[in-house]
Amino acid sequence: MKRIGMLGVLLLAGIAAAGWAEELRGGRLLEGGEVHAEFFVTADRHVELRFLDEAHQVEAVGGRVAVCIAAAESGKTNLQFEARGDVLVSTAPLPEGDGYTVIIQIARAPGEKPRNFRIVYHAELCGECERPEYACLCEEGEHAAH
Ligand SMILES: [Zn+2]
Numbered sequence: 001m002k003r004i005g006m007l008g009v010l011l012l013a014g015i016a017a018a019g020w021a022e023e024l025r026g027g028r029l030l031e032g033g034e035v036h037a038e039f040f041v042t043a044d045r046h047v048e049l050r051f052l053d054e055a056h057q058v059e060a061v062g063g064r065v066a067v068c069i070a071a072a073e074s075g076k077t078n079l080q081f082e083a084r085g086d087v088l089v090s091t092a093p094l095p096e097g098d099g100y101t102v103i104i105q106i107a108r109a110p111g112e113k114p115r116n117f118r119i120v121y122h123a124e125l126c127g128e129c130e131r132p133e134y135a136c137l138c139e140e141g142e143h144a145a146h
Pocket of ligand 1: 126128129136137
């Protein structure tokens with residue numbers, strides 16, 4: 001346990017050294033227009049969204065609103081979000097299974113036009129970078145070679 005804790009400290013130190021907020025969880029970065037956000041799925045499959053400023057520091061949720069549409073085999077599920085501190089957390093978990101498309105819509109305020117992000121949700125860990133596949137940092141080409 002002690003060694004795992006130490007590794008966690010080292011990883012956090014590495015992220016901090018690179019100028020990224022320590023609050024980040026190692027999820028998928030969503031970047032487009034004015035949106036810089038981290039998409040992270042918790043162990044109980046709830047979606048967390050953290051928002052970053054230009055310096056990659058977590059900033060307040062503010063008036064932002066988000067919706068997640070999970071297109072699972074069992075059907076489409078819309079996830080709503082509520083703010084908990086500086087995090088938007090889905091009020092329900094993602095559907096069972098993985099390998100389905102998740103569309104994340106983020107708007108700066110209610111009623112504003114949202115920006116859409118589309119990712120394929122794969123929960124298993126990548127053997128190379130040890131991040132969940134949905135947040136994998138490996139090059140596509142390298143993956144194909146495995
Ligand atoms: Zn990877």
